[in-house]
Amino acid sequence: MSLWSLLSSPVWGLGFVLLILVPLLRLGVQIWYKIHLWDLQGCSTDLTGKTAVVTGANSGIGKAVSQELARRGARVILACRSRERGQGALTEIQAATRSNRLLLGGVDLSSMASIRSFVQWLLRESPEIHLLVNNAGVSGFPRTRTPEGLDLTFATNYIGPFLLTNLLQGALQRAGSARVVNVSSFRQAHGYIDEEHLIGAGGPLTFNQNYDCSKLLLASFTGRLAQRLQGTGVTVNSVSPGVVYTGIMKNSPWLYRFLFWLLSIFFKNSKQGAIPVLYLCLAKELDGISGKYFSSSCVITLPPKAARDPHVAQSLWNTTVRLTNLDKMD
Numbered sequence: 001m002s003l004w005s006l007l008s009s010p011v012w013g014l015g016f017v018l019l020i021l022v023p024l025l026r027l028g029v030q031i032w033y034k035i036h037l038w039d040l041q042g043c044s045t046d047l048t049g050k051t052a053v054v055t056g057a058n059s060g061i062g063k064a065v066s067q068e069l070a071r072r073g074a075r076v077i078l079a080c081r082s083r084e085r086g087q088g089a090l091t092e093i094q095a096a097t098r099s100n101r102l103l104l105g106g107v108d109l110s111s112m113a114s115i116r117s118f119v120q121w122l123l124r125e126s127p128e129i130h131l132l133v134n135n136a137g138v139s140g141f142p143r144t145r146t147p148e149g150l151d152l153t154f155a156t157n158y159i160g161p162f163l164l165t166n167l168l169q170g171a172l173q174r175a176g177s178a179r180v181v182n183v184s185s186f187r188q189a190h191g192y193i194d195e196e197h198l199i200g201a202g203g204p205l206t207f208n209q210n211y212d213c214s215k216l217l218l219a220s221f222t223g224r225l226a227q228r229l230q231g232t233g234v235t236v237n238s239v240s241p242g243v244v245y246t247g248i249m250k251n252s253p254w255l256y257r258f259l260f261w262l263l264s265i266f267f268k269n270s271k272q273g274a275i276p277v278l279y280l281c282l283a284k285e286l287d288g289i290s291g292k293y294f295s296s297s298c299v300i301t302l303p304p305k306a307a308r309d310p311h312v313a314q315s316l317w318n319t320t321v322r323l324t325n326l327d328k329m330d
């Protein structure tokens with residue numbers, strides 16, 4: 001039988017695709033990433049004596065980032081909502097890096113009360129913080145109210161990091177020189193700004209658009225917070241990790257999860273997805289650079305227009321300060 005007639009029978013054709021074409025494609029994709037991603041190994045930044053806080057550190061990108069920071073000598077605080085999953089990641093990172101400077105902290109980013117008590121604990125543990133990675137995020141939830149009256153997606157992806165970053169401002173400034181890194185998403189381009197979304201009201205949202213909008217809000221503050229922190233030695237930047245095969249779709253309908261799995265051969269794995277985030281954490285050439293949004297290829301990119309409007313940013317800032325009661329603090 002000729003090769004052609006073998007391949008044209010449906011069973012063998014499918015077998016050919018699965019056994020040869022898919023692995024070849026996968027290899028091509030991996031080589032492409034190898035060439036195009038930032039050269040992490042070539043970066044010599046050492047973090048001995050530095051303290052880093054990573055939210056959502058128990059899985060995906062957050063776990064990979066934490067592991068690399070620990071490997072470079074940082075004291076890493078893994079801020080997770082589940083003690084059990086957090087402890088699992090801690091044990092794993094400890095085994096991989098032999099670091100004895102890992103610490104588990106409990107925080108639910110969708111709850112302002114939980115953030116406040118986490119910060120109280122954290123500041124006792126570590127009055128100086130050199131690196132804050134706002135990584136925790138959710139997607140796939142319909143509009144859902146938290147007990148505090150916020151929308152779950154917006155609370156986790158935007159209000160939580162807003163409150164946490166503001167409460168840690170003193171500790172970041174005390175460190176002398178510090179970086180805040182927000183893990184945003186290219187999906188922000190599909191969002192729009194409506195402050196009412198924060199409390200589970202406001203304009204219509206198509207499936208998972210609350211995710212896109214919450215990430216857009218995160219970017220809107222880039223300029224605002226960077227301005228406020230000018231001259232303090234603290235820089236804030238945000239970055240898109242690209243499309244990464246992680247647990248991020250775990251709350252989505254099965255069809256979306258299936259497609260995500262099917263297409264995952266083209267996606268980055270968590271280690272590769274962590275590289276743009278680590279670039280913002282480690283690259284020496286970013287000293288002093290603040291208020292920027294980086295694409296997943298580590299290039300400074302303009303965020304969507306809505307996120308660059310200073311009036312919108314100021315109004316959103318005011319609203320969020322009020323929602324988080326930051327105006328009632330000294």
Ligand SMILES: NC(=O)c1ccc[n+]([C@@H]2O[C@H](COP(=O)([O-])OP(=O)(O)OC[C@H]3O[C@@H](n4cnc5c(N)ncnc54)[C@H](OP(=O)(O)O)[C@@H]3O)[C@@H](O)[C@H]2O)c1
Binds near residue numbers: 055056110183
């Ligand atoms: N994967 C992608 O393609 C992609 C693309 C663009 C941006 N991102 C962003 O990358 C970040 C990391 O996501 P990932 O892809 O690594 O997904 P992941 O594996 O699902 O990780 C998300 C992490 O956030 C934590 N988290 C969720 N809700 C939380 C809450 N209320 N309080 C505390 N922690 C919470 C999760 O903890 P549990 O284990 O307890 O749920 C988990 O550790 C997210 O901000 C995501 O939006 C991802």
Ligand SMILES: *[C@@H]1O[C@H](CO)[C@@H](O)[C@H](O)[C@H]1NC(C)=O
Binds near residue numbers: 134161217220
């Ligand atoms: C990071 O997120 C916080 C909270 O939403 C925000 O205040 C800050 O401006 C963001 N920074 C950047 C660079 O996006």
Ligand SMILES: *[C@@H]1O[C@H](CO)[C@@H](O)[C@H](O)[C@H]1NC(C)=O
Binds near residue numbers: 318
């Ligand atoms: C935001 O609040 C400040 C101070 O309370 C106020 O001066 C400013 O006009 C407000 N800006 C917007 C756009 O709401």
